[in-house]
Every structure is written in C-alpha cells, then in structure tokens.
Amino acid sequence: MKDKIVIRKGEPRDALAIAEIYAYTWKSAYTGILPDEVIEEKIKGILHHSERLREKMHLENFIVAEVDGKVVGLLNYRKSRHEKFPDSGDIMDIYILSDFQHVGIGRKLFLAGVDEIIKLGCDDLILHVLKDNKKALGFYHHLGGVIVGEEVELFCSQKVPMTELIVKFDNLKKILEDNMER
Ligand SMILES: CC(C)(COP(=O)(O)OP(=O)(O)OC[C@H]1O[C@@H](n2cnc3c(N)ncnc32)[C@H](O)[C@@H]1OP(=O)(O)O)[C@@H](O)C(=O)NCCC(=O)NCCS
Secondary structure, eight states, X not given: OGGGEEEEEOOGGGHXXXXXXXXXXXXXXXXXXXXXXXXXXXXXTHHHHHHHHXXXXXXXXXXXXXXXXXXXXXXXXXXXXXXXXXXXXXXXXXXXXGGGTTSSHHHHHHHHHHHHHHHTTOSOEEEEEETTOHHHHHHHHHTTOEEEEEEEEEETTTTEXXXXXXXXXXXXXXXXXXXXXX
16 A cells, blocks of 8 residues: 555645544544544534534644545644744644555655645754554554653533643754655
8 A cells, every 4th residue: 555645735626534533533543532522522523523624624724644545544734833942843733544554654644744834944843642542652652652641621612631741852963864764
C-alpha cells in the first residue's frame, strides 16, 4: 500500500471526509478510554462539524493522507497557544482510519506536519495525548517524543475531566534529516 499513499494539504472539499475520520477514529481509538457519552456527542456532531470545517477550512492547517483517492488520515497543526510553549508548533490531531493504521501513514503525516511547523518558524513541537492512549504514546515515543507535562482537560459539553500528557519533539530539522529516506 505504501506506494499508493499521497500526502497533501487539506482543502474545503475534504471537510466531510475529515469529519468522518474524527468520528470513526474517536469511536475505535477512544472506546474504553473516554466515556461513551463523550464519544457519542462527538459522532452526533459530525455533520455540523463538517459544515463548520468547510466554511473555515482556509483558516485551518490540515494535511491529509489519501489512498486510491480516498482520504484515510489527517493531521491538524498550528503555532502553540500553550503559555509554557509559546514558540513551539502544536500538532492538535493525528487520526488515521483503523483499516489504514500500521502501514506507515502516521509517520508520513507526522513528517509532513513537522515540515509545515518548521515553516511556521518553530524548532520544536508539542502535542497532547490522553494518558490512557497507550498506542498513540508508543507511536510518539518511537518517533522520538518525550513526555514533558501532564494536564487535565475538560471534554465535550459535559466537561468530563481527562488527564492528558504533553509530548514534546525537539530539533525538528534533525527529525526531517533522519527520515530523508522515508
Ligand atoms: C497513532 C497513529 C496516528 C499511528 O499511525 P500509524 O499509521 O498507525 O503508524 P505508522 O504505521 O506510521 O508507524 C510508524 C512507526 O511507529 C511505530 N509504531 C506505531 N505504533 C506504535 C506503538 N504503539 N508502539 C511502538 N511503535 C509504534 C511503527 O512500528 C512504525 O515503526 P517503523 O516505521 O520504525 O517501522 C494511528 O494509529 C491512529 O490514528 N490511531 C488512532 C487515533 C489516535 O490515537 N491518534 C492520536 C491521538 S493523540
């Protein structure tokens, strides 16, 4: 499958596919980690989410992964708004449909995100991950991320408190250099 993967910037026409990826991966990745009602609320909001995304897509920084013309993964990034990491980049989301995980798409999306974050003028990046999302933590650790903090985040309208870890990646240019062959 590797040679079929296309990584490109997200466009307004991707809004529904992006909203669907959020919904499906929240269900598959977070069942047993987040309360069911939080996941259900996210899934119910999918159409609203896609309309909102379509309208403000030009303001959002999305990178998508396509296989055979179908959008199967996404990454969303920006300059960090965290008071402790004002000069860092921030990967807000990286989600891949479960049938397309473990074939290298995550790494490709991550490296494309690193490239864009360097263009924003950042030397490092942070991201938040649920403490119980051990699979994602394993992925970030494998790519060189280090845990630098822990915070409680309130999820959805019900404001369910969940513990998240902050993972930091330093020296982004070196990460790209080390992955030139990938
Ligand atoms: C986490 C996620 C983005 C990883 O993407 P992926 O496409 O499955 O990962 P890749 O196939 O690109 O893996 C890249 C490398 O990481 C390694 N890796 C992946 N998951 C790992 C884990 N849990 N532990 C250790 N290594 C891992 C792979 O073996 C691969 O190593 P290699 O390239 O050196 O051979 C993806 O599985 C996903 O979308 N999960 C559900 C949503 C989610 O939890 N997102 C993160 C929210 S914070």
